[in-house]
Amino acid sequence: MAKTTKLETADSSTEEKIKEAASKVFTQKGFAATRTRDIAEEAGINLALLNYYFRSKEKLFDLVMMESLQKFMMGVKDILNDVNSSLTEKISLLASHYIDLLKANADLPLFILSEIRANPERLETKMGVKEMLLQSNFFKQLEATTKKTVDPVHFVMNIIGLIVFPFVASPMLMIIGDRSKTEFDALMEERKKMIPVWVDAMLKSS
Amino acid sequence: MAKTTKLETADSSTEEKIKEAASKVFTQKGFAATRTRDIAEEAGINLALLNYYFRSKEKLFDLVMMESLQKFMMGVKDILNDVNSSLTEKISLLASHYIDLLKANADLPLFILSEIRANPERLETKMGVKEMLLQSNFFKQLEATTKKTVDPVHFVMNIIGLIVFPFVASPMLMIIGDRSKTEFDALMEERKKMIPVWVDAMLKSS
DNA sequence: ATAATTTTTAATCATTTGATTAAATCAAAT
Protein backbone atom coordinates (compact mmCIF):
# COMPACT_ATOMS: atom_id res chain seq x y z
CA MET A 1 0.00 0.00 0.00
CA ALA A 2 3.00 2.30 0.40
CA LYS A 3 3.80 4.55 -2.51
CA THR A 4 6.45 6.53 -0.69
CA THR A 5 9.43 5.63 -2.78
CA LYS A 6 8.54 6.01 -6.42
CA LEU A 7 9.02 9.52 -7.64
CA GLU A 8 5.66 10.90 -8.63
CA THR A 9 3.55 13.89 -7.69
CA ALA A 10 0.37 13.33 -5.74
CA ASP A 11 -1.62 14.28 -8.81
CA SER A 12 -0.06 11.87 -11.23
CA SER A 13 0.20 8.91 -8.92
CA THR A 14 -1.58 5.81 -10.04
CA GLU A 15 -3.87 6.00 -7.06
CA GLU A 16 -4.92 9.50 -7.97
CA LYS A 17 -5.38 8.59 -11.62
CA ILE A 18 -7.74 5.81 -10.61
CA LYS A 19 -9.67 8.09 -8.31
CA GLU A 20 -10.10 10.66 -11.05
CA ALA A 21 -11.18 8.06 -13.56
CA ALA A 22 -13.61 6.63 -11.04
CA SER A 23 -15.04 10.06 -10.32
CA LYS A 24 -15.53 10.68 -14.02
CA VAL A 25 -17.17 7.36 -14.81
CA PHE A 26 -19.27 7.11 -11.64
CA THR A 27 -20.54 10.66 -12.08
CA GLN A 28 -21.40 10.02 -15.68
CA LYS A 29 -23.04 6.63 -15.38
CA GLY A 30 -23.92 6.14 -11.72
CA PHE A 31 -22.81 3.34 -9.43
CA ALA A 32 -24.84 0.48 -10.85
CA ALA A 33 -24.06 1.17 -14.50
CA THR A 34 -20.31 1.55 -14.14
CA ARG A 35 -18.13 -1.49 -14.40
CA THR A 36 -14.84 -1.50 -12.64
CA ARG A 37 -13.31 -2.37 -16.00
CA ASP A 38 -14.58 0.95 -17.37
CA ILE A 39 -12.77 2.78 -14.62
CA ALA A 40 -9.60 0.79 -15.17
CA GLU A 41 -9.65 1.54 -18.87
CA GLU A 42 -10.38 5.22 -18.28
CA ALA A 43 -7.44 5.32 -15.88
CA GLY A 44 -5.25 3.45 -18.32
CA ILE A 45 -4.46 0.72 -15.85
CA ASN A 46 -5.22 -2.91 -15.22
CA LEU A 47 -8.35 -4.06 -13.48
CA ALA A 48 -6.53 -5.82 -10.66
CA LEU A 49 -4.73 -2.63 -9.82
CA LEU A 50 -7.98 -0.97 -8.95
CA ASN A 51 -8.73 -3.61 -6.37
CA TYR A 52 -5.16 -3.55 -5.18
CA TYR A 53 -5.50 0.13 -4.32
CA PHE A 54 -9.12 0.34 -3.25
CA ARG A 55 -10.18 -3.14 -2.17
CA SER A 56 -13.59 -2.96 -3.88
CA LYS A 57 -15.89 -1.05 -6.16
CA GLU A 58 -17.95 0.06 -3.18
CA LYS A 59 -15.00 1.43 -1.25
CA LEU A 60 -13.89 3.38 -4.29
CA PHE A 61 -17.38 4.68 -4.82
CA ASP A 62 -17.76 5.78 -1.22
CA LEU A 63 -14.55 7.71 -1.56
CA VAL A 64 -15.64 9.39 -4.77
CA MET A 65 -19.05 10.21 -3.38
CA MET A 66 -17.53 11.65 -0.23
CA GLU A 67 -15.31 13.94 -2.26
CA SER A 68 -18.20 14.93 -4.50
CA LEU A 69 -20.23 15.93 -1.49
CA GLN A 70 -17.35 17.85 -0.03
CA LYS A 71 -16.85 19.63 -3.33
CA PHE A 72 -20.53 20.49 -3.29
CA MET A 73 -20.58 21.75 0.27
CA MET A 74 -17.20 23.41 0.36
CA GLY A 75 -17.27 27.14 0.78
CA VAL A 76 -20.99 27.34 1.42
CA LYS A 77 -20.75 27.57 5.17
CA ASP A 78 -18.68 30.72 4.91
CA ILE A 79 -21.15 32.38 2.58
CA LEU A 80 -24.09 31.39 4.74
CA ASN A 81 -22.53 32.84 7.86
CA ASP A 82 -20.92 36.00 6.55
CA VAL A 83 -21.92 38.75 8.95
CA ASN A 84 -21.29 41.66 6.63
CA SER A 85 -23.43 40.66 3.67
CA SER A 86 -27.15 41.15 3.26
CA LEU A 87 -29.50 38.32 2.37
CA THR A 88 -29.53 39.39 -1.26
CA GLU A 89 -25.76 39.59 -1.33
CA LYS A 90 -25.55 36.08 0.08
CA ILE A 91 -27.88 34.81 -2.61
CA SER A 92 -25.74 36.52 -5.19
CA LEU A 93 -22.62 34.91 -3.77
CA LEU A 94 -24.30 31.51 -3.66
CA ALA A 95 -25.46 31.80 -7.25
CA SER A 96 -22.02 32.81 -8.49
CA HIS A 97 -20.28 30.17 -6.47
CA TYR A 98 -22.52 27.30 -7.55
CA ILE A 99 -22.92 28.32 -11.16
CA ASP A 100 -19.16 28.43 -11.54
CA LEU A 101 -18.88 25.07 -9.82
CA LEU A 102 -21.61 23.48 -11.89
CA LYS A 103 -20.38 24.86 -15.18
CA ALA A 104 -17.27 22.82 -14.53
CA ASN A 105 -19.15 19.83 -13.08
CA ALA A 106 -22.49 19.85 -14.79
CA ASP A 107 -23.61 16.38 -13.86
CA LEU A 108 -22.60 16.49 -10.23
CA PRO A 109 -26.10 17.31 -8.90
CA LEU A 110 -27.92 14.62 -10.81
CA PHE A 111 -25.28 12.12 -9.76
CA ILE A 112 -25.54 13.04 -6.10
CA LEU A 113 -29.34 13.13 -6.07
CA SER A 114 -29.65 9.83 -7.92
CA GLU A 115 -27.26 8.03 -5.63
CA ILE A 116 -28.84 9.45 -2.50
CA ARG A 117 -32.20 8.16 -3.63
CA ALA A 118 -30.73 4.81 -4.51
CA ASN A 119 -29.15 4.53 -1.08
CA PRO A 120 -30.53 7.06 1.40
CA GLU A 121 -29.05 5.44 4.50
CA ARG A 122 -25.54 6.01 3.28
CA LEU A 123 -26.01 9.77 3.59
CA GLU A 124 -28.53 10.03 6.43
CA THR A 125 -26.07 10.88 9.17
CA LYS A 126 -23.47 12.52 6.96
CA MET A 127 -22.48 16.09 7.67
CA GLY A 128 -24.60 18.45 9.67
CA VAL A 129 -26.18 19.95 6.57
CA LYS A 130 -29.40 20.52 8.40
CA GLU A 131 -27.70 22.24 11.33
CA MET A 132 -25.35 24.21 9.11
CA LEU A 133 -28.30 25.60 7.22
CA LEU A 134 -30.81 26.11 10.00
CA GLN A 135 -28.40 27.81 12.36
CA SER A 136 -26.81 29.98 9.71
CA ASN A 137 -26.94 33.72 9.55
CA PHE A 138 -28.46 33.28 6.11
CA PHE A 139 -31.42 31.36 7.49
CA LYS A 140 -32.01 33.94 10.21
CA GLN A 141 -31.99 36.72 7.66
CA LEU A 142 -34.37 34.69 5.53
CA GLU A 143 -36.73 34.09 8.44
CA ALA A 144 -36.70 37.77 9.27
CA THR A 145 -37.55 38.68 5.70
CA THR A 146 -40.38 36.22 5.18
CA LYS A 147 -41.99 37.26 8.46
CA LYS A 148 -43.87 33.98 8.96
CA THR A 149 -46.13 34.52 5.98
CA VAL A 150 -44.57 31.59 4.20
CA ASP A 151 -42.41 28.75 5.47
CA PRO A 152 -38.82 29.87 4.78
CA VAL A 153 -38.03 26.36 3.59
CA HIS A 154 -39.93 27.26 0.44
CA PHE A 155 -37.33 29.86 -0.34
CA VAL A 156 -34.48 27.52 0.42
CA MET A 157 -36.00 25.17 -2.15
CA ASN A 158 -36.59 28.00 -4.58
CA ILE A 159 -33.07 29.36 -4.37
CA ILE A 160 -31.40 25.99 -4.69
CA GLY A 161 -33.81 25.08 -7.47
CA LEU A 162 -33.18 28.26 -9.44
CA ILE A 163 -29.46 27.60 -9.26
CA VAL A 164 -29.27 23.84 -9.59
CA PHE A 165 -32.28 22.76 -11.60
CA PRO A 166 -31.08 23.93 -15.01
CA PHE A 167 -28.06 21.67 -14.59
CA VAL A 168 -30.13 18.74 -13.42
CA ALA A 169 -32.43 19.18 -16.38
CA SER A 170 -29.78 20.21 -18.89
CA PRO A 171 -30.05 17.07 -21.02
CA MET A 172 -33.72 17.84 -21.47
CA LEU A 173 -33.20 21.57 -21.88
CA MET A 174 -30.57 21.06 -24.54
CA ILE A 175 -33.14 19.07 -26.51
CA ILE A 176 -35.97 21.54 -25.97
CA GLY A 177 -33.99 24.58 -26.91
CA ASP A 178 -31.39 22.78 -28.86
CA ARG A 179 -28.67 25.03 -27.63
CA SER A 180 -25.01 24.19 -27.53
CA LYS A 181 -23.08 23.75 -24.32
CA THR A 182 -21.59 27.21 -24.86
CA GLU A 183 -24.98 28.84 -25.24
CA PHE A 184 -26.22 26.98 -22.19
CA ASP A 185 -23.26 28.24 -20.19
CA ALA A 186 -23.97 31.78 -21.33
CA LEU A 187 -27.52 31.44 -20.05
CA MET A 188 -26.20 30.19 -16.73
CA GLU A 189 -23.86 33.16 -16.57
CA GLU A 190 -26.84 35.49 -16.94
CA ARG A 191 -28.52 33.76 -14.04
CA LYS A 192 -25.79 34.85 -11.65
CA LYS A 193 -27.17 38.36 -11.90
CA MET A 194 -30.83 37.48 -12.32
CA ILE A 195 -31.37 34.99 -9.50
CA PRO A 196 -30.84 37.53 -6.68
CA VAL A 197 -33.24 39.92 -8.42
CA TRP A 198 -35.82 37.20 -8.88
CA VAL A 199 -35.57 35.97 -5.31
CA ASP A 200 -35.88 39.52 -4.05
CA ALA A 201 -39.06 39.93 -6.04
CA MET A 202 -40.41 36.62 -4.78
CA LEU A 203 -39.69 37.55 -1.20
CA LYS A 204 -41.46 40.88 -1.53
CA SER A 205 -44.47 39.25 -3.14
CA SER A 206 -45.19 37.03 -0.15
CA MET B 1 -48.63 -13.97 -27.57
CA ALA B 2 -52.41 -13.85 -27.79
CA LYS B 3 -54.27 -13.08 -24.61
CA THR B 4 -57.65 -12.60 -26.22
CA THR B 5 -59.35 -15.63 -24.82
CA LYS B 6 -58.65 -15.92 -21.11
CA LEU B 7 -61.11 -14.01 -19.02
CA GLU B 8 -59.25 -11.24 -17.30
CA THR B 9 -59.54 -7.49 -17.19
CA ALA B 10 -56.83 -5.49 -18.87
CA ASP B 11 -55.65 -4.31 -15.45
CA SER B 12 -55.20 -7.69 -13.82
CA SER B 13 -53.71 -9.51 -16.78
CA THR B 14 -50.29 -10.97 -16.23
CA GLU B 15 -48.87 -8.72 -18.88
CA GLU B 16 -50.19 -5.66 -17.10
CA LYS B 17 -48.98 -6.91 -13.73
CA ILE B 18 -45.48 -7.26 -15.13
CA LYS B 19 -45.60 -3.81 -16.67
CA GLU B 20 -46.69 -2.27 -13.41
CA ALA B 21 -44.02 -4.09 -11.46
CA ALA B 22 -41.44 -3.05 -14.01
CA SER B 23 -42.54 0.54 -13.80
CA LYS B 24 -42.26 0.47 -10.04
CA VAL B 25 -38.83 -1.14 -9.88
CA PHE B 26 -37.30 0.73 -12.83
CA THR B 27 -38.53 4.06 -11.49
CA GLN B 28 -37.19 3.29 -8.06
CA LYS B 29 -33.80 1.88 -8.98
CA GLY B 30 -33.11 2.89 -12.55
CA PHE B 31 -32.37 0.65 -15.50
CA ALA B 32 -28.89 -0.52 -14.59
CA ALA B 33 -29.64 -1.33 -10.97
CA THR B 34 -32.81 -3.33 -11.54
CA ARG B 35 -32.56 -7.02 -12.17
CA THR B 36 -35.23 -8.72 -14.18
CA ARG B 37 -35.61 -11.07 -11.25
CA ASP B 38 -36.64 -8.13 -9.06
CA ILE B 39 -39.38 -7.28 -11.49
CA ALA B 40 -40.54 -10.87 -11.70
CA GLU B 41 -40.70 -11.14 -7.92
CA GLU B 42 -42.51 -7.82 -7.59
CA ALA B 43 -45.02 -9.03 -10.16
CA GLY B 44 -45.35 -12.38 -8.43
CA ILE B 45 -44.43 -14.33 -11.52
CA ASN B 46 -41.61 -16.40 -12.90
CA LEU B 47 -38.60 -14.88 -14.55
CA ALA B 48 -39.08 -16.67 -17.86
CA LEU B 49 -42.55 -15.24 -18.12
CA LEU B 50 -41.15 -11.76 -18.27
CA ASN B 51 -39.08 -12.64 -21.30
CA TYR B 52 -41.98 -14.54 -22.79
CA TYR B 53 -44.11 -11.41 -22.73
CA PHE B 54 -41.52 -8.74 -23.40
CA ARG B 55 -38.59 -10.39 -25.14
CA SER B 56 -35.95 -8.54 -23.13
CA LYS B 57 -35.19 -6.20 -20.28
CA GLU B 58 -34.52 -3.38 -22.73
CA LYS B 59 -37.82 -3.79 -24.55
CA LEU B 60 -39.69 -3.74 -21.28
CA PHE B 61 -37.75 -0.71 -20.15
CA ASP B 62 -38.44 1.18 -23.36
CA LEU B 63 -42.12 0.52 -22.88
CA VAL B 64 -42.09 1.70 -19.29
CA MET B 65 -40.09 4.79 -20.17
CA MET B 66 -42.41 5.63 -23.02
CA GLU B 67 -45.41 5.44 -20.74
CA SER B 68 -43.63 7.49 -18.08
CA LEU B 69 -42.93 10.21 -20.60
CA GLN B 70 -46.49 10.14 -21.83
CA LYS B 71 -47.73 10.39 -18.27
CA PHE B 72 -45.45 13.35 -17.80
CA MET B 73 -46.50 15.13 -20.96
CA MET B 74 -50.16 14.24 -20.96
CA GLY B 75 -52.50 17.14 -20.50
CA VAL B 76 -49.82 19.79 -20.78
CA LYS B 77 -50.45 20.68 -24.39
CA ASP B 78 -54.02 21.64 -23.59
CA ILE B 79 -52.98 23.89 -20.74
CA LEU B 80 -50.24 25.50 -22.82
CA ASN B 81 -52.64 26.30 -25.65
CA ASP B 82 -55.76 27.33 -23.80
CA VAL B 83 -56.93 30.53 -25.41
CA ASN B 84 -59.06 31.78 -22.54
CA SER B 85 -56.54 31.72 -19.71
CA SER B 86 -53.92 34.32 -18.91
CA LEU B 87 -50.26 33.53 -18.51
CA THR B 88 -50.63 33.52 -14.73
CA GLU B 89 -53.63 31.26 -14.93
CA LYS B 90 -51.71 28.85 -17.12
CA ILE B 91 -48.87 28.78 -14.60
CA SER B 92 -51.39 28.10 -11.88
CA LEU B 93 -52.89 25.26 -13.88
CA LEU B 94 -49.48 23.82 -14.63
CA ALA B 95 -48.46 23.95 -10.99
CA SER B 96 -51.65 22.25 -9.84
CA HIS B 97 -51.49 19.64 -12.53
CA TYR B 98 -47.87 18.70 -11.94
CA ILE B 99 -47.90 18.88 -8.19
CA ASP B 100 -50.84 16.50 -8.11
CA LEU B 101 -49.09 14.22 -10.57
CA LEU B 102 -45.80 14.30 -8.68
CA LYS B 103 -47.35 13.79 -5.28
CA ALA B 104 -48.51 10.45 -6.64
CA ASN B 105 -45.31 9.75 -8.57
CA ALA B 106 -42.60 11.50 -6.62
CA ASP B 107 -39.63 9.84 -8.22
CA LEU B 108 -40.76 10.11 -11.79
CA PRO B 109 -38.70 13.23 -12.62
CA LEU B 110 -35.42 11.93 -11.21
CA PHE B 111 -36.00 8.66 -13.01
CA ILE B 112 -36.64 10.35 -16.34
CA LEU B 113 -33.79 12.80 -16.02
CA SER B 114 -31.31 10.14 -14.95
CA GLU B 115 -32.19 7.81 -17.78
CA ILE B 116 -32.13 10.57 -20.36
CA ARG B 117 -28.65 11.48 -19.28
CA ALA B 118 -27.59 7.85 -19.33
CA ASN B 119 -28.93 7.44 -22.84
CA PRO B 120 -29.64 10.77 -24.54
CA GLU B 121 -30.03 9.35 -28.07
CA ARG B 122 -33.02 7.31 -27.06
CA LEU B 123 -35.04 10.48 -26.47
CA GLU B 124 -33.51 12.91 -28.97
CA THR B 125 -36.17 12.60 -31.63
CA LYS B 126 -39.03 11.64 -29.34
CA MET B 127 -42.10 13.82 -29.28
CA GLY B 128 -42.12 17.35 -30.49
CA VAL B 129 -41.57 18.75 -27.01
CA LYS B 130 -39.61 21.63 -28.39
CA GLU B 131 -42.23 22.51 -30.98
CA MET B 132 -45.11 21.96 -28.58
CA LEU B 133 -43.56 24.44 -26.18
CA LEU B 134 -42.18 27.04 -28.57
CA GLN B 135 -45.32 27.31 -30.68
CA SER B 136 -47.68 27.31 -27.73
CA ASN B 137 -49.94 30.12 -26.71
CA PHE B 138 -48.19 29.97 -23.36
CA PHE B 139 -44.82 30.74 -24.88
CA LYS B 140 -46.21 33.63 -26.90
CA GLN B 141 -47.77 35.10 -23.78
CA LEU B 142 -44.48 34.60 -21.99
CA GLU B 143 -42.52 36.32 -24.76
CA ALA B 144 -44.95 39.22 -24.74
CA THR B 145 -44.56 39.63 -20.99
CA THR B 146 -40.77 39.47 -20.84
CA LYS B 147 -40.46 41.97 -23.69
CA LYS B 148 -36.96 40.85 -24.71
CA THR B 149 -35.34 42.01 -21.50
CA VAL B 150 -34.54 38.46 -20.55
CA ASP B 151 -34.52 35.27 -22.61
CA PRO B 152 -37.94 33.68 -21.99
CA VAL B 153 -36.23 30.30 -21.70
CA HIS B 154 -35.07 31.47 -18.28
CA PHE B 155 -38.66 31.57 -17.14
CA VAL B 156 -39.44 28.21 -18.64
CA MET B 157 -36.57 26.85 -16.56
CA ASN B 158 -37.71 28.77 -13.51
CA ILE B 159 -41.29 27.61 -13.70
CA ILE B 160 -40.41 23.96 -14.29
CA GLY B 161 -37.76 24.19 -11.60
CA LEU B 162 -40.10 25.70 -9.02
CA ILE B 163 -42.57 22.91 -9.66
CA VAL B 164 -40.31 19.92 -10.19
CA PHE B 165 -37.13 20.57 -8.25
CA PRO B 166 -38.53 19.90 -4.77
CA PHE B 167 -39.47 16.40 -5.93
CA VAL B 168 -36.10 15.81 -7.56
CA ALA B 169 -34.38 16.92 -4.40
CA SER B 170 -36.86 15.44 -1.94
CA PRO B 171 -34.49 12.79 -0.56
CA MET B 172 -32.12 15.60 0.34
CA LEU B 173 -34.86 17.93 1.55
CA MET B 174 -36.34 15.28 3.81
CA ILE B 175 -32.94 14.99 5.47
CA ILE B 176 -32.37 18.73 5.75
CA GLY B 177 -35.75 19.52 7.18
CA ASP B 178 -36.44 16.09 8.48
CA ARG B 179 -40.04 16.34 7.53
CA SER B 180 -42.33 13.41 6.95
CA LYS B 181 -43.82 12.60 3.57
CA THR B 182 -47.11 14.10 4.75
CA GLU B 183 -45.49 17.37 5.76
CA PHE B 184 -43.61 17.45 2.49
CA ASP B 185 -46.85 16.97 0.58
CA ALA B 186 -48.45 19.78 2.56
CA LEU B 187 -45.60 22.06 1.53
CA MET B 188 -46.10 21.07 -2.08
CA GLU B 189 -49.78 21.83 -1.76
CA GLU B 190 -48.93 25.36 -0.61
CA ARG B 191 -46.78 25.79 -3.69
CA LYS B 192 -49.78 25.42 -5.99
CA LYS B 193 -50.89 28.85 -4.81
CA MET B 194 -47.47 30.39 -4.32
CA ILE B 195 -45.73 29.54 -7.59
CA PRO B 196 -47.98 31.72 -9.76
CA VAL B 197 -47.49 34.60 -7.35
CA TRP B 198 -43.75 34.11 -7.30
CA VAL B 199 -43.46 33.85 -11.07
CA ASP B 200 -45.56 36.98 -11.46
CA ALA B 201 -43.20 38.83 -9.17
CA MET B 202 -40.17 37.52 -11.04
CA LEU B 203 -41.63 38.58 -14.37
CA LYS B 204 -42.34 42.08 -13.14
CA SER B 205 -38.85 42.41 -11.69
CA SER B 206 -37.13 41.89 -15.05
C1' DA C 1 -64.23 -35.50 -23.18
C1' DT C 2 -60.52 -34.54 -26.24
C1' DA C 3 -57.59 -31.78 -28.79
C1' DA C 4 -55.35 -27.51 -29.46
C1' DT C 5 -53.56 -23.41 -27.74
C1' DT C 6 -51.94 -20.42 -24.34
C1' DT C 7 -49.68 -19.67 -20.06
C1' DT C 8 -46.44 -20.89 -16.54
C1' DT C 9 -42.67 -23.18 -14.55
C1' DA C 10 -38.06 -25.40 -13.37
C1' DA C 11 -33.75 -26.10 -15.04
C1' DT C 12 -30.03 -24.58 -17.53
C1' DC C 13 -26.86 -21.62 -20.56
C1' DA C 14 -23.74 -18.08 -21.71
C1' DT C 15 -22.03 -13.78 -20.59
C1' DT C 16 -20.81 -10.25 -17.66
C1' DT C 17 -18.56 -8.66 -13.79
C1' DG C 18 -16.34 -7.97 -9.20
C1' DA C 19 -12.61 -9.95 -7.18
C1' DT C 20 -8.32 -12.86 -6.38
C1' DT C 21 -3.90 -15.04 -7.26
C1' DA C 22 0.54 -15.93 -8.61
C1' DA C 23 3.97 -14.37 -11.26
C1' DA C 24 6.57 -10.62 -13.65
C1' DT C 25 8.43 -5.97 -13.72
C1' DC C 26 10.29 -1.93 -11.81
C1' DA C 27 12.61 1.29 -8.51
C1' DA C 28 15.37 1.94 -4.64
C1' DA C 29 18.53 0.36 -0.99
C1' DT C 30 22.51 -2.24 0.28
Place this chain on the structure above:
DNA sequence: ATTTGATTTAATCAAATGATTAAAAATTAT
Protein backbone atom coordinates in the same frame (compact mmCIF):
# COMPACT_ATOMS: atom_id res chain seq x y z
C1' DA D 1 25.08 -6.43 -8.84
C1' DT D 2 22.00 -8.18 -5.78
C1' DT D 3 18.39 -7.96 -2.78
C1' DT D 4 14.17 -6.11 -1.20
C1' DG D 5 9.86 -4.25 -1.46
C1' DA D 6 6.43 -1.91 -4.22
C1' DT D 7 3.81 -1.93 -8.46
C1' DT D 8 1.65 -4.00 -12.40
C1' DT D 9 -0.01 -7.61 -15.18
C1' DA D 10 -2.29 -11.87 -17.25
C1' DA D 11 -5.02 -15.49 -16.08
C1' DT D 12 -8.64 -17.22 -13.59
C1' DC D 13 -12.59 -17.75 -10.18
C1' DA D 14 -17.12 -17.44 -8.46
C1' DA D 15 -21.30 -15.23 -8.33
C1' DA D 16 -24.83 -12.63 -10.57
C1' DT D 17 -27.72 -11.97 -14.31
C1' DG D 18 -30.23 -11.80 -18.87
C1' DA D 19 -32.02 -15.12 -21.63
C1' DT D 20 -33.58 -19.73 -23.53
C1' DT D 21 -35.58 -24.33 -23.60
C1' DA D 22 -38.38 -28.10 -22.94
C1' DA D 23 -41.89 -29.73 -20.38
C1' DA D 24 -46.02 -29.20 -17.40
C1' DA D 25 -50.35 -26.93 -16.28
C1' DA D 26 -54.22 -24.33 -17.37
C1' DT D 27 -57.54 -22.61 -20.51
C1' DT D 28 -60.28 -22.58 -24.56
C1' DA D 29 -62.16 -24.65 -28.72
C1' DT D 30 -64.04 -28.70 -31.06
